[in-house]
Amino acid sequence: MKKFLDWRHIPLIIIAALTAAPLFLLFSNALKPKDEFQVNPFGIPSRLEFQNIVDAWERGGYGEAFINSLIVGVTCIVIISLSAGFAAYALSKLQFKGSNAIMGILLFILSVPVGLFLVPLFFIWKQLNLMDSLLGLILIYSAIFLPFNIFLLRSFFVAIPNELLDSARIDGCNEFQVIYRIMLPLASPAFLTVVLLVGLWTWNEFFFANAFIQSEELKTVATKYLAFTGRFTSDWSMLSAAGVITILPITIIFVILQRRFIEGIAEGSVKG
Template sequence: MEAKNTYNLRIFGLEILGILLAVLFLVPFYFVIVNSMKSFGEILINSANLPTSLNFMNYTKVWSIMKFPQVFLNSLLVTVFSNIGLVIISSMAAYRLVRSPSKFNNLIFLAFVAAMVIPFQSIMIPLVRVGSQIGIMDSIPGLVICYFGFGVSLNVFLYHGFIKSIPIEVEESARVDGCSPYGVFWKIVFPLLKPMTVTVVLLNSLWIWNDFLLPMLVLSSPDLRTIPLATFSFFGQYTKQWDLALAALVLGVLPIVIFFLAMQKHIIEGITAGSVKG
């Protein structure tokens, strides 16, 4: 009986700790959402209080100033096409590296792993110079190509480990039935990669949608701005429009939050499938 009470107290303590941590992580969201519905003066007076009234004028102004439909479309195009390319390139590359083991392929895989530790700041200037020479600067396709280069290393690493868990006998049976090498990959292997593909797409989307530095380097035309670049326009050298900036942050974060909630079911399924597979 005493052991049971000790166990219950321990669980209760862990629950309290979990609630406190959740509250701690939700505090920044509270400040952003609450202050996005205040005037600039109200924010300066007391940023922690609830707004005296629900005022959505900030959102209306931000929608017009940012040209939100345009910047949303730009961010969506960059995120979608970058994900498509990264999934195709990374999954095929990882499959080749796993199923065709050799010293050369091992060296290539080590190069992918080593590329993950190179800080982005160290290659900013070479990126701008090379991008200008090959004509990919100030364009959505050029930005997508840059994301291919920066994202493929981690994705190959993730796919590489997952493909090892797929029994090769499944592929051999398909080859015996006359399936081509590309057919084996796209019809047999790639559907089995769904759990890892969901993980890769989620990680890439969170990174690309919220990225600021790479779009700032590549894009210069106002019509090509992504949501983070458009939000930065509210922070000037001498003035910071916090009321509008916070409303812009809410509008920018909302789509990726909805995407995460929509993918949550698939993420849980992927974790379950991965645990059973292992």
């Protein structure tokens, strides 16, 4: 008879418990009455106070923040998917002089800490009037996240047989048709991984959003939470509710698509 619990599962259970405990505490405190938090901050709430979520949404101005984050995220997804897709196709399937040098440059960019770009970007963006604008933030995110996604897509494209592409060209397809009819359907798991990664990064990114966005009406979700902690420090139930509002949408999306996401990452690492 097969054992219900193998000893090798014990470390996984411990890691899962340590990971889930802070999230459980966050959700518990978000729905806990304000007076009860001071008495029992680590316990289960005696009643669920959903009004905390409503108050945090209104006081924090999360309606505008959600729209701003969606605008930034969707635009970056489109830009990066198109740019990384064409670049990865060229680097994996088209033989041209200097491709190895381009790969080296991209690898070097990945090794540079993003914080080093802050001061030069600040002066350049100020001259270009891109400070305190969503367009400026979108351009920064697209440039920062593009190299990794080029490598990710390239690892998928390399594994696609060149014979398929040659047969499509013989049938009269140009390079754009080859990408659309052959590469895109076969590499759809890779593009889904890119969409999820870019969505997660842009939603959670705080460093550049806090440095380049000053107007309250242009704040993203991550920066709104920082402002929330400064204004309502003593109200921990409200603070926890703001945390739930921040992480819940992206958590739901990740849970729904996690299998495809993990498969995409695994296939890309093996094929690359």
